[in-house]
Amino acid sequence: MLHSPKIKVLAFDISGTVVDWHSSIVQEVERLALNIDTNQFTLDWRAGYRPAMDQVLSGQQPWTSIDDIHRLILDELLVKYQISTLSEAQKNDLNFIWHRLNPWPDTVAALNQLKQDYIICTLSNGNIHLLIDLAKYAKLPWDTIFSAENFKAYKPSPKTYLGVADFLNIAPN
Template sequence: MKNLNNIKVLAFDIFGTVVDWHSSIVAELNRMKIQVDANQFALDWRAGYRPAMDKTLTGEMNCVSVDVIHRLILEELLIKYNILHLSEKQKSDLNLIWHRLCPWADTVQGLNKLKDKYIICTLSNGNIRLLVDLAKYSNLPWDYIFSAENFYAYKPSPKTYLGVAELLDVKPNEILMVAAHHSDLAAARSCGLRTAYIERPLELGTTIKNNVSPCIDNDLHASDLLDLVDKLSK
């Protein structure tokens, strides 16, 4: 295992890594008794995120919060699925499910253990209010919440990864980026951060097999956050 003794900060991706967006959205759709394929609706909602984000990165669309992006995608999906009966309040409440996503079973215990030794923070494209609400809802014990809003740039912009280093007064290689997505980790490595991959085989639900194969470029590969605790203690 690579030497990580100099690590001072663990920066976490949120959607899919720390919280289970898919199951949370499916449960909300069922709670609201919306007659739709909840599994596919959740997948489509998340799938619209990256193209919308890319439009902001290229300047095709103004830089807006993830809340606004989620609402734009939701409006398109309501038309696509012919869901035309929801009131404005119902649509707003549904959009705010992204503020009430449930953590994975290992998340809270794992974060509390990691917090004993490291500064733990978010590094997410989610807007600050969303991340604060998630922390409150799921008892996530962050030392600090970093959002794309702090840096006026979305991941994978180097401004985000290097911004954490600057604001916490550490070197990039003293930060371990923790994520369940290899693209996020590759961008972090290009900025000099160390990287840890977390397996989340059920991120996309049970109908799609999520490839959680190791990448040799990562410093660590863990089955979950408790496994990450064990690997960092060795």
């Protein structure tokens, strides 16, 4: 009888799984009092993510960090929503909200519990700087951080998943 190998590493996606990106961004946009539908603005910002990823994955665009992708989408949305009152510093701060997302209420406790028996790490399309800032802000207790940036490939490229196994010297399965 075949037994599955002992699980050693748990690699987590971040947005939506570990942190509540939607509420965090809605709150930040509301704080700016821009007189827009903050929920729709937030959904539109996130909706630009997959098409931008697909351009990189297909080779139509060169490797680009998530911070830069978020900023390109933000700039397009500011035009679409006719927002011209934000300074460059405010735009940069708004773009970096992705570095300050709130964890789900049970996230930190659950990660600390899992950390007792497993290596816990990120495997995210977010860039390393974003993931470090997010870990500090949300007090996420990662053993290590892996980003698509490590592999210059976005998920779901096998390079990302196999890359984590390679870095941690474990057999992928």
